[in-house]
Amino acid sequence: MQQYNFDEIVNRRGTSCAKVDMLRKLYGKEDLLPLWVADMDFRTPDFIVEALKKRCDHAIFGYTFADDAYYESIGNWLHYKYGWDTRREWITYIPGIVKGIAFAVKCFTQPGDKVIIQPPVYHPFRIVPENLHREVVYNPLQLVNGRYEMDFAQLEALIDDKCKMLILCSPHNPGGVVWSKETLIRLADLCARHGILVLSDEIHAEMAYSGNRHHPFSTVSDAAASCSITFMAPSKTFNIAGIVASYAIVPDDTLRHKFYSYLHAIELSDGTIFAYIATTAAYTYGAEWLQQMREYVIDNVHFVEEYLARHIPQIKPYPPQASFLLWLDCKELGLSQKDLVDLFVNKAGLALNDGSMFGPGGEGYMRLNVGCPRSVLEEAMNNLGNAVKQL
Numbered sequence: 001m002q003q004y005n006f007d008e009i010v011n012r013r014g015t016s017c018a019k020v021d022m023l024r025k026l027y028g029k030e031d032l033l034p035l036w037v038a039d040m041d042f043r044t045p046d047f048i049v050e051a052l053k054k055r056c057d058h059a060i061f062g063y064t065f066a067d068d069a070y071y072e073s074i075g076n077w078l079h080y081k082y083g084w085d086t087r088r089e090w091i092t093y094i095p096g097i098v099k100g101i102a103f104a105v106k107c108f109t110q111p112g113d114k115v116i117i118q119p120p121v122y123h124p125f126r127i128v129p130e131n132l133h134r135e136v137v138y139n140p141l142q143l144v145n146g147r148y149e150m151d152f153a154q155l156e157a158l159i160d161d162k163c164k165m166l167i168l169c170s171p172h173n174p175g176g177v178v179w180s181k182e183t184l185i186r187l188a189d190l191c192a193r194h195g196i197l198v199l200s201d202e203i204h205a206e207m208a209y210s211g212n213r214h215h216p217f218s219t220v221s222d223a224a225a226s227c228s229i230t231f232m233a234p235s236k237t238f239n240i241a242g243i244v245a246s247y248a249i250v251p252d253d254t255l256r257h258k259f260y261s262y263l264h265a266i267e268l269s270d271g272t273i274f275a276y277i278a279t280t281a282a283y284t285y286g287a288e289w290l291q292q293m294r295e296y297v298i299d300n301v302h303f304v305e306e307y308l309a310r311h312i313p314q315i316k317p318y319p320p321q322a323s324f325l326l327w328l329d330c331k332e333l334g335l336s337q338k339d340l341v342d343l344f345v346n347k348a349g350l351a352l353n354d355g356s357m358f359g360p361g362g363e364g365y366m367r368l369n370v371g372c373p374r375s376v377l378e379e380a381m382n383n384l385g386n387a388v389k390q391l
């Protein structure tokens, strides 16, 4: 069995890499450890790189289409990972999940309609509908005994005739919550009863840690399948976000017909050569790499948890069940959000995501990306420890 090396430092500077080359623009300086956007610093695995190189060697990049191997690789992967038996016609390429959400918002809602989101949550869930002149309404997650839960009573009270859509993050970013089947069934019942379409963004599904089973929303009940569109992608897991290889799955005939006719009409369901090749390679050869990468990431999470508990107990990481993102509760430091960001950026030299960007419930938090070599995290934690001592 090949042992992959996740300790390797790959210099990404000067590759138009958003995580590194946009530091000055976003944080005002370049000499920061980049631990923000959900993009890992691990080399994309060879089986993907080799598949892309092989196609490059052919040296003609004409019009292309999604071939059988592409659909079969997705179908096999969904069966292997989640026991989900899909049909080929349920699946379509989309040029990014965020764009997929935007298309669905346009296709299924009108300006002035309400879209429900569950903050603190991935910020484009708010930004996209607002930019499209939909009203975003909040069903904030509740912390119960230190764990995020959905607030069904508040959701039921919130819903009115204008509510047409709920955008679900499953697993949840930034908390890394893997929602239980019972929670998803309850959400599906409620949304189906009120005619609310659920967009289930499952981009972090493949990163559910062992012992935390991810349930694709559509599979939890007939109600869920009848009222939802699922979005998935190999892009986070295999570190190929720049290739833009997302896809949608819609089992319900009526929803699918409407959504896919819309995508087709505006020519948005055609992917690029490299998206098809990378997806097929990832899902055909990626199981072992994914297993090893996830174990490395979990060890990174444990490293940070232990470091913080020992040296900076005022910062408490939310215990993740998925993803390479760690949600740090920094409220005990007693700083304003501005001073908290200043501590990380200017005093510790670290570029994390400011928790307040994820909406209500994100104040006092910072989001740390641990998808990087351990040595980078060691340096980051030491910098943070020294900066907190100076407070």
Ligand SMILES: Cc1ncc(COP(=O)(O)O)c(C=O)c1O
Binding pocket: 037, 038, 095, 096, 097, 098, 099, 122, 169, 173, 201, 203, 204, 233, 235, 241, 246
């Ligand atoms: C929950 C979630 N959805 C979607 C995306 C981005 O997906 P895409 O690049 O396919 O638009 C991210 C990236 O961080 C994410 O965390």
